[in-house]
Amino acid sequence: MSAERTSIADWLRGSAVYRSIVRHGTADTNRNRSLMIFENLFLHVHPVKVREKTLRFSHTYWLGGVTLVSSIVLIATGILLMFYYHPSVPQAYRDMKELNYVVDNGLFLRNLHRWAAHLMVFAAFLHMLRVFYHRAYRPPRQFNWVVGIVLLIVTLFLSYTGYLLPWDQLAFWGVSVGTNMAKEAPLVGEKIRFLLLGGNVVSENALLRFYVLHCVVLPVAFLLFLSVHIWRIRKDGGVQGPPTDVDDPRHEEAP
Amino acid sequence: MSGVPELHAVESTDPLAVPRRVALVRPDTRPTVRRNDERYMMTFPHLIVREVILFQVVVIALSLAAIAFDAPLEGIANPLETPNPAKAPWYFLGLQELLHYFPPIVAGVLLPGLVVLSLVVIPYARINLTAGPLWARGGKRTAPAIAAVTAALFVLFGAFGCWPIAIPTLLTAGAMFAARGGVEGGRLRRLLARVTLPEWIMTWFVVIATLLTVIGTFFRGPGWAFVWPWSGAI
Numbered sequence: 001m002s003a004e005r006t007s008i009a010d011w012l013r014g015s016a017v018y019r020s021i022v023r024h025g026t027a028d029t030n031r032n033r034s035l036m037i038f039e040n041l042f043l044h045v046h047p048v049k050v051r052e053k054t055l056r057f058s059h060t061y062w063l064g065g066v067t068l069v070s071s072i073v074l075i076a077t078g079i080l081l082m083f084y085y086h087p088s089v090p091q092a093y094r095d096m097k098e099l100n101y102v103v104d105n106g107l108f109l110r111n112l113h114r115w116a117a118h119l120m121v122f123a124a125f126l127h128m129l130r131v132f133y134h135r136a137y138r139p140p141r142q143f144n145w146v147v148g149i150v151l152l153i154v155t156l157f158l159s160y161t162g163y164l165l166p167w168d169q170l171a172f173w174g175v176s177v178g179t180n181m182a183k184e185a186p187l188v189g190e191k192i193r194f195l196l197l198g199g200n201v202v203s204e205n206a207l208l209r210f211y212v213l214h215c216v217v218l219p220v221a222f223l224l225f226l227s228v229h230i231w232r233i234r235k236d237g238g239v240q241g242p243p244t245d246v247d248d249p250r251h252e253e254a255p
Numbered sequence: 256m257s258g259v260p261e262l263h264a265v266e267s268t269d270p271l272a273v274p275r276r277v278a279l280v281r282p283d284t285r286p287t288v289r290r291n292d293e294r295y296m297m298t299f300p301h302l303i304v305r306e307v308i309l310f311q312v313v314v315i316a317l318s319l320a321a322i323a324f325d326a327p328l329e330g331i332a333n334p335l336e337t338p339n340p341a342k343a344p345w346y347f348l349g350l351q352e353l354l355h356y357f358p359p360i361v362a363g364v365l366l367p368g369l370v371v372l373s374l375v376v377i378p379y380a381r382i383n384l385t386a387g388p389l390w391a392r393g394g395k396r397t398a399p400a401i402a403a404v405t406a407a408l409f410v411l412f413g414a415f416g417c418w419p420i421a422i423p424t425l426l427t428a429g430a431m432f433a434a435r436g437g438v439e440g441g442r443l444r445r446l447l448a449r450v451t452l453p454e455w456i457m458t459w460f461v462v463i464a465t466l467l468t469v470i471g472t473f474f475r476g477p478g479w480a481f482v483w484p485w486s487g488a489i
Binding site for chain 1: 298302305306317318320325327328336337343346360384454
């Protein structure tokens with residue numbers, strides 16, 4: 001069985017078309033394994049070699065990774081949901097009913113988007129705590145910590161703007177409570193709330209604004225800051241795990 | 256700048272780590288360069304395979320959750336019918352719980368603003384970069400300072416009746432004093448004795464944030480009155 005498959009796979013890998021896309025051979029030598037990383041647009045955020053320690057589970061608990069995977073799931077399911085959604089009253093709510101009862105796997109899609117959103121907020125928070133207790137914010141990573149805080153806030157706003165879109169009682173009153181809080185900011189509070197809602201109360205205008213924020217403005221901001229965040233990890237020498245550095249004051253036995 | 260900074264020579268001869276090289280680095284910069292005895296692994300397959308597995312585990316777990324639990328959907332939005340209580344999403348329920356104790360400008364603007372500001376300055380505050388264990392220097396001055404700050408915070412939050420903050424403040428201070436001299440104590444006390452001041456403060460914050468969120472989510476009913484979860488707070 002495997003003999004024939006291997007030969008087909010080998011024939012494919014040897015073909016001129018395949019070799020024009022992937023210029024190196026099978027990743028069976030360290031040379032090809034290196035080429036695989038640095039000849040690939042998506043993988044070249046990685047160095048060709050990583051510190052062995054950083055692969056351990058307890059080094060990062062993969063919490064940033066979980067956050068990133070949730071965001072990928074959210075983008076994928078979010079795009080699919082956009083095909084079935086109109087940001088208008090009362091069609092937005094009817095679309096929810098359509099998703100739940102008419103669209104094939106619509107309920108699954110909506111559930112997946114919802115639970116991935118909760119997971120992302122939760123994992124991002126845990127990731128922040130992990131970085132803090134591991135002191136991974138120390139030089140040269142100070143600014144990446146700040147970028148992380150910005151990402152956390154963008155994540156919260158992404159989740160919050162998405163909360164209004166189903167246009168049910170939960171959404172409407174959840175957002176009313178939150179935007180009433182914004183009103184309390186001195187001087188600019190009322191104006192910020194008006195800008196956010198496109199009016200003085202949560203209405204059809206607010207739904208449209210939250211939709212644009214949720215589907216365009218915030219995802220673009222998120223991807224920009226995410227790029228900086230991940231690029232800087234690479235530039236600063238990879239992920240930083242628990243402190244065992246010579247200059248950590250808690251490790252007095254170190255030289 | 257006073258003159259040329261002192262430079263360190265870093266050398267590595269381990270072929271598994273890096274090719275032989277000598278570099279001059281300033282002592283106050285990246286700790287990375289001081290690790291010269293590290294083993295390295297090929298990113299492919301060792302890291303990439305782990306990333307793919309992580310992706311699959313998260314997607315499978317989310318899919319199972321999406322099969323098992325349905326996203327909530329209530330009746331269509333109706334501005335004339337206010338649910339009691341009207342709750343924000345769970346990650347803002349800690350803030351909403353604060354509104355119960357403080358004037359809106361404090362709960363909605365001042366406290367969240369202070370939290371964000373405190374988080375942003377973490378890597379720039381000297382104490383976070385250099386702090387050793389809290390009681391490393393005996394604590395002749397630390398002890399009265401902690402006692403005074405704890406008393407002030409307790410009185411401040413207690414005056415507003417905000418026990419979900421006031422009581423964890425007392426408990427945190429209790430744990431801090433229990434850590435004193437813990438180096439010779441049992442396992443738990445030895446662990447506590449290694450905790451630095453910034454870590455105590457973050458732990459204090461996390462406990463309070465969790466407590467407020469849990470109370471807001473599970474223990475608040477009509478009129479934001481305290482109820483038990485089984486009598487319909489959720």
